[in-house]
Amino acid sequence: VNDARAEWSEDALVAKLRRYSTLIGDDCAVIAAPRGRDLLYSTDFSIESVHFSREMPAQAVGARALARSLSDIAAMGGTPRYCLVSLALAEWTGPQWVNAFYAGLMRVARRYKTELAGGDLSHAAQVVCDVVVCGDVPQGKALRRDGARLGDVLYVSGRLGGWRHRPMPRPRLEAGRKLIGKATACMDISDGLSLDLQRLCTASGVAAEIERVPLLKSASLEEALHAGEDYELLFTAPARRRVAGIAIGRIVAGKAGAVFYRGEPLEPQGYDHFRNRS
Amino acid sequence: VNDARAEWSEDALVAKLRRYSTLIGDDCAVIAAPRGRDLLYSTDFSIESVHFSREMPAQAVGARALARSLSDIAAMGGTPRYCLVSLALAEWTGPQWVNAFYAGLMRVARRYKTELAGGDLSHAAQVVCDVVVCGDVPQGKALRRDGARLGDVLYVSGRLGGWRHRPMPRPRLEAGRKLIGKATACMDISDGLSLDLQRLCTASGVAAEIERVPLLKSASLEEALHAGEDYELLFTAPARRRVAGIAIGRIVAGKAGAVFYRGEPLEPQGYDHFRNRS
Numbered sequence: 001v002n003d004a005r006a007e008w009s010e011d012a013l014v015a016k017l018r019r020y021s022t023l024i025g026d027d028c029a030v031i032a033a034p035r036g037r038d039l040l041y042s043t044d045f046s047i048e049s050v051h052f053s054r055e056m057p058a059q060a061v062g063a064r065a066l067a068r069s070l071s072d073i074a075a076m077g078g079t080p081r082y083c084l085v086s087l088a089l090a091e092w093t094g095p096q097w098v099n100a101f102y103a104g105l106m107r108v109a110r111r112y113k114t115e116l117a118g119g120d121l122s123h124a125a126q127v128v129c130d131v132v133v134c135g136d137v138p139q140g141k142a143l144r145r146d147g148a149r150l151g152d153v154l155y156v157s158g159r160l161g162g163w164r165h166r167p168m169p170r171p172r173l174e175a176g177r178k179l180i181g182k183a184t185a186c187m188d189i190s191d192g193l194s195l196d197l198q199r200l201c202t203a204s205g206v207a208a209e210i211e212r213v214p215l216l217k218s219a220s221l222e223e224a225l226h227a228g229e230d231y232e233l234l235f236t237a238p239a240r241r242r243v244a245g246i247a248i249g250r251i252v253a254g255k256a257g258a259v260f261y262r263g264e265p266l267e268p269q270g271y272d273h274f275r276n277r278s
Numbered sequence: 279v280n281d282a283r284a285e286w287s288e289d290a291l292v293a294k295l296r297r298y299s300t301l302i303g304d305d306c307a308v309i310a311a312p313r314g315r316d317l318l319y320s321t322d323f324s325i326e327s328v329h330f331s332r333e334m335p336a337q338a339v340g341a342r343a344l345a346r347s348l349s350d351i352a353a354m355g356g357t358p359r360y361c362l363v364s365l366a367l368a369e370w371t372g373p374q375w376v377n378a379f380y381a382g383l384m385r386v387a388r389r390y391k392t393e394l395a396g397g398d399l400s401h402a403a404q405v406v407c408d409v410v411v412c413g414d415v416p417q418g419k420a421l422r423r424d425g426a427r428l429g430d431v432l433y434v435s436g437r438l439g440g441w442r443h444r445p446m447p448r449p450r451l452e453a454g455r456k457l458i459g460k461a462t463a464c465m466d467i468s469d470g471l472s473l474d475l476q477r478l479c480t481a482s483g484v485a486a487e488i489e490r491v492p493l494l495k496s497a498s499l500e501e502a503l504h505a506g507e508d509y510e511l512l513f514t515a516p517a518r519r520r521v522a523g524i525a526i527g528r529i530v531a532g533k534a535g536a537v538f539y540r541g542e543p544l545e546p547q548g549y550d551h552f553r554n555r556s
Contacts, residue, residue: 011477025481027353027465028318028413030420033311040306043362043410045400050366072305084321086408088328120408122323130364130398130408132321135306142308187305199289203303272288 010121013098020106021116023082029117031082037136042072048090048126058097059104060168061129064229066108067169068190069133071231074176075188077143078135082117083109085131088124105131112173143179143186143235148204148251152184152236155245160193161219162227169231175244179235182243186235192226195268196234197259204236207254210261214246225261226269288399291376298384299394301360307395309360315414320350326368326404336375337382338446339407344386345447346468347411349509352454353466355421356413360395361387363409366402383409390451421457421464421513426482426529430462430514433523438471439497440505447509453522457513460521464513470504473546474512475537482514485532488539492524503539504547 014024023029033039046052046065066083073080085105089098109116114133148154157175172188179186185204189196193213201208213224236251237243252260259266292302301307311317324330324343344361351358363383367376387394392411426432435453450466457464463482467474471491479486491502514529515521530538537544 025424026420026422027350028320028356028420030354030415031317031319032417033313033315033317033414035311035313037311039309039311039317039412041309041360041362041395041410041412042306043364043396043398043408045364045366045398045408047366047400047402047406050400050402075305076308078306082319084319084410086321086323088323088325088406117319118321120321120323122325122328124325124328124406125403128325128366128402128406130321130323132319132362132410134317134319134412136311137308139310142304142306144304146303 013121023115023117029082031117034136036139038139038142040073040076040078040135040137040142041132042069043130043132044068044072046129054092058100062101062104063108064169065129065131066105067171067231069131070112070114070171070173071188071190073133073135074171074173075143075186075233076137077141077176077180078137079177080112080114080133080135080173082115082134083131084117085119086129087119088122088128090124090127093127112171138180141180143176143183145185145187145200145203148185148200148206148236150206150251150253151239152251153239153247154208154249154251155235155237155243156214156248157233157245159214159216160189160224160230160232161216162223163229165216165219171231172233175233178244182241183235183237186233189230189232189234191228192269193234194225194259194266198257198268200234201259202257205256206251207258208249209252210249210266212248291399301393301395307360309395312414314417316417316420318351318354318356318413318415318420319410320347321408321410322346322350324407332370336378340379340382341386342447343407343409344383345449345509347409348390348392348449348451349466349468351411351413352449352451353421353464353511354415355419355454355458356415357455358390358392358411358413358451360412361392361409362395363397364407365397366400366406368402368405371405390449416458419458421454421461423463423465423478423481426463426478426484426514428484428529428531429517430529431517431525432486432527432529433513433515433521434492434526435511435523437492437494438467438502438508438510439494440501441507443494443497449509450511453511456522460519461513461515464511467508467510467512469506470547471512472503472537472544476535476546478512479537480535483534484529485536486527487530488527488544490526
């Protein structure tokens, strides 16, 4: 047992977190419902040895944990408002790690105007964090996955290649909001282009053809097609509609969920938490 | 690796869960904001070896995981609406365990009219579940912890002794709603009466005197004072106000957070996730 940590208590850490937010301290966070908006809820795990390693700076782990859920809000064209951060600590984490984790998370929270509204604290064999983000979007306007139609152009919001080639996650909130009323379907690339495009096509009942993939500096085509956590948006729009994005292909006729790269069938190889187990 | 599980995929399990709810499938759940209500958010971990053991029936684990968060909604006088269930599976869990887990959880969800709205799936060394419940309450009426006043009577909503003496968790949602406009402070007993009463007193800036404790059949006084997860509400109301509950003591003058049992100082011994580590 870490000596420094033996002096902690759950209540002491909660007291510390309350300095970040006036919403912490009761059994629930209480928040006025926004008028004329739909609420958005997104939740993402960040688990040691699955989503991050011990060697990664704790600030980056915290920043990324929140960014993952913010990216889901971006994918719906929404604006994030609040987050709930549940954190189970492991034996190896001391107060320094925890402080740095929250510092990194709060930095992203401030940048994207997302208030810490609560969470839970516990312990586990490995660090497990679950971040929920609550956001909103104009009523009936949320971007969905199931609206892609034959002939639509397929876009991404930026260059691809996976998070290893990007210093800090940048959830595409501004880009998502600008797609409201324009994109026919939208999602974020969290498990790799090949797997996520398959999901979009399955939901929309269409097939897709990728013609070109914009690469992040130093990323390979393989990474751009299959690596996870790009934090870019993948979306479709009718050919004549003007949207900000990089065209990568087209929605084509074919079996629902089928994806092609330059004429050849592309097997999805993105991250599946039950198949890709170490 | 479990053979049966090797045939699973994340998408296959998500497809299964979509049968429980039409809100699953996009990056976020989309929900119309209720008018004239405040939103409530509560989140609770259920972790193997911390909150439950492998030997416990998976149905009970699922039921309890949701009930923990529902109890927080009850403590605020709220009505639950939606839940997000994030689940990290361990090597030892097969499809049978997962199916039973969701069956138990959904049974509680249906009983308390809480719709499954999403979640995340992953894997970890031990099973980790994080359940968020979204509820609502009439605007400005949520029950809080910080309103207890000198002379108020201290109540619990039922007999105490910890969850071991209770077959199934019963979040006190009806009792909580009836306390709106009547209770001056309210919370649920999740970490034991002694620790949770200290928290209520600290938030309210008062002290409390326990005079008697109603025991669950076969529970000891020690368990009723210190055992966790009672799922009962702890609340205060002015002496002349009629409320449904069992009076157990009174708010008294003294240092903020001080708790007495029949005149003697009562040391909080409830569960603290950083102190009570195995």
